[in-house]
Each structure stands twice: as C-alpha cells, then as structure tokens.
Amino acid sequence: MESKALKPILAVYVAAFILFLYGPFIVLGILSFQQGPEGGPQFPIIDWSTYWYRHLFGLTPPSRIAPLPVGEALLRSLTLAFMTMVTATVLGVMAAQAFRRRFRGAGIVFYLIVLGMMVPGVLTGLGTSLLANNVVGVERHWWTTAFVAHVVYTFPFAFLVMLAILNRFDGSVEEAAWSLGVSPARTFRKVTFPLIFPGVLSAMLFAFTLSFDEFPRTLFASGRDQTLPLAIYGTFSVEIHPNIFAFGVMTTLFSFSLLAVYGILMGLSVRRAKKIAMQEDIA
C-alpha cells in the first residue's frame, strides 16, 4: 500500500528538514571555537580554542578586534524585556478576562489587538517614530518609544495565550467563591489567578523572549542608546568575527536557562494543583 511506503520516506524527509533548520546553527557552534585572533568566521578551523569566548568577557590580551559592545546593551535589553513582559502580561490577562463575557464590538476589539502582532515591525517602528518626532515631540529612547512598540507587539501574544487558557476555565469555581461572599478582588487572587497561573507564565515567557530579541521596531524607535539586537546589527556592516558566533551560542544558552526556569515553575504549579486536588479528594 502506498501510505505504508510514504511514512518511512517522510520520516527521512523530516530528519533532513530538521537538519536544514539546525544546519546554520551547528556551523555557528563549530566556528565559535575557531582559533583567535587570526582565525576568521569561516572554515577551515585552524585550531580549536575558546579564544572567542574569553574575548567576549574581555579575558584576552587586547587585539585589533574590538570586543562586542554588549555590556550595557545587554542590561538595557533585559530591563526593556522585563518592563515589556510585565505590561504586556497585565494587559493580556485583563483583556482576555474581559473576553470571557460576550460584549458588543468583541470582534473589532479582537482584531485590533491581534493587529499588533500582524503589522510588520518596520511599519510600527516608523509610525511610532514619526508620531514621537512630529506630534508628541518627545525624544526617542529604548524605555519610551521602543517600550510602547514592544508592548504593541507582545500584548497580542499574551492575550491569545490567556484567551486559550480561559476558554478551558471552569467559571463555576469563581461563582462558588462569590456566592460565599468572597469579594471579586479576593476571588481573583485566591481562586482565578492560581488556576490561570500556567497561562500567565507562558504569556510572560512569550513577552520576555519576543521583546528581548525584538529588532525592527527597536531599530526605528529606540533612539541613541542601543539594545542588544541593535548592537549585534551594528557589527553586520563591519567585518564579522567569530566572537559574534560565540555570543550567539551564549545567548542561546541563556534562552535555554530561561526555558528551564519556566519549566521548573510550570512543574511546581502543576504539582501544587495536583496536591490541592488530592487534599480535596481526601476531604
């Protein structure tokens, strides 16, 4: 039968497909161990070394290759990502909470929010800069114009994640709390929030990582002080060295540690939910 032969063929295809996705990254990882400072960002590997990693942290003797200007940029990017994460998640939770009831104009509001992730960064970046320059008259900074543009981009993701979570949410537990005379604010804190916490965590993860890596909006809207992606972009126009590859490996490891934190928090919240459920069973 045809489909019998199809499955192994497609399995091989998917393996090749995944190799295609990972290929450049593998090459990048290999080249980050290029010998320095003479070794360039290409094959062959002259000699294996950790020179470029030490170079990143300023542990090598000065050479003609300037260290990546990442220190302050990294700090800015982390701050910006944190600000964005908090704002986008709060907005996302609120909006999704509102969507649990049917209301007039829900369709328009839904599309208005989702538009934020659909409009390309060049356009929001350009528009925000124009507005800041010519109408509001504020200077562009990473913590003003770039920040609002980042929230426009990440808020829809937080909103959609929360919407998906709240769709599966059983509202009767809240009603039980209300009917027992618990105030809405307290109900939200004690009942709703612990239940939607995994969703909140995912929304935060989305917002943080998207903002941390955001490039086109920031390019237009951030003004003088660079964020991390802008600092990397700055090295594009000049000659590239393997230190940028070493840096790529480092940022990926950083992302994985973030993912690990997310995984641990998620595991804890699931376990706690199970424990509560078990206590209820016993009671």
Added chain:
Amino acid sequence: MSIAAPSTQRNTFTGWLLAPGVFWMILFLVAPIMMIVYVSFWTQTTFAINSTLTLDSWKNFFSSEAYVGALWTTLRLWLIVLALTFIIGYPAALFVGLLVKSKTVSTILLVLCVIPFWTSFLIRVLAWRPMLGKEGAINIILQKLGLIDSPIEVLLFSELSVIIGMTQIYVVFMVGPIAFMLGRIDRNIIEAARDLGAGFGRIFWKIIFPLSLPGVVVGAIFVSVMVLGEFATSGALSGRKVNLLGNIIVTQVGSLKWAMASVVGVILTILLGIVVAGFLRIVDLKSEL
C-alpha cells in the same frame, strides 16, 4: 444563570478591563499607522519635513526605477519564499501532524522545530554566511563529495542566499498551523475512506488537504506578513544587492527622508492588506477555529 441586576455593573467592569489594552493599541498602533499615511503627503526638505501637503514623494516613488524595482523584488521574493515554505513545510507537517501516531513523538518533533527560535534572529541570519560562502560549509561538502570542481559563488550575497535564509527562518510558521489542523482530523474519516477502497492520493486530495486548508492559510498569512516586512535578512545576506521595500524604508529614514519612507510604508501597508484579505477569502477562519 444570568442575573439581571448586576448586568450593567458587569458591563462597566468589562469596559474597565478592556480600556487599557484598547487605548494602548489605538494610541501606539492605529495612530502611528495613520501618521505614516499623513506624513507620506508632507513636504520633504533636505534634512526636515514640514506639514505642507504635497504629492511630490508619491510622484518620486513611481518615477524612480529603483523604488518601483524594490516593489517588484519584494513581490517576487514573497511569492518564491511563500511557495517554498509551503512545498518544504507541508510534507513535514503531514508527518508530524498526521502520520506520527504517538502524541509525544509529535510534540517532541514540534518542539525540535521551535528550538532554533531561541537563538537571536540576527545571529540565525548571520549563521548562513559561513554556511553559504565561497569557503562555506556547503561548498566544502560538495567539493569533498566531488560533486563540483570549483565553489559555487552565487550561493552567498545573491538573491538566492536571501531566499534560502528566509525560507529556513520562516518555514516553521507554515509547519506549525498545518500540523495543528492535521492533528485535529478525525482518523475515523480516513479509516472509513480506506475501507471504502480509496487510495492514499484520493484520500489526500479529497479529505486531508481540504481539512488542512485553514492551517495553510494561517501559515501563509504569517509567512507573508513577515517576508513582506523584511529587511534584515536581505540586508545581511545579499550584500545590499537585494533591496526590498523594508530596506528602502530603513535607508530613507537613515538619511532623514521621512516623507519617502512613509510613502513606502503606505505601499507596504496596502500590499499587506490586499494579501491578508485575499487569504482570508479562501477560508472563513472564524468558523474553522
């Protein structure tokens, strides 16, 4: 269940929950886009713009071969990358979403596809350079295998390298939605068709593909929106040979030609509107999701 009395109270509550988000989007998304449209009619002087309305920038755009050329390049690359992400992505999605029986394996494969996104976008783009260059990995491998005598130079700093780079970066956005739709297909329908004697080809074209179409449309919208607004990949991998509309916007802003940048921005917005509306006509997403 609804109680009449607190209904208005609840309505205002919903309003308060929505207000911050809605205001944020109107102020920082809708207003900026309106602003782009408005500024595209402003008068450009050497280093500044003023709000005297004129059609000059629009005339300049359509009388410049370079600008109109960028429009065609954008359209051409968009179509090519869209087609490639679909052709390369669909079989992968078919395997992940439908053919893999175990939910765990399917999830693991999807996670594997997403992991590269945890590396900085710009560094992922940059990683294609040592891959495609004259002394790059692909040329070395092909030469070692004896398939070619001299390195292929057209691989890097050409339209081809931009196409390869974009396809690799965006193909996952095609795979995800399609695999999701395929995963929702009721296996009994396929069983039934098979029992009635339909071959795989027939089952695919009559059942699987039509049911996966909403996923294709969502994927196509994602890919289109991202490719049409691109400028970093084309900038980094073409050696400035390939100019997309996005690249024009960046260079115009760089030389403080805000009015021209806005004209290009409006054209890009219109293009996106047409493309997305076109895709949404193929399937009614609201009824599907």
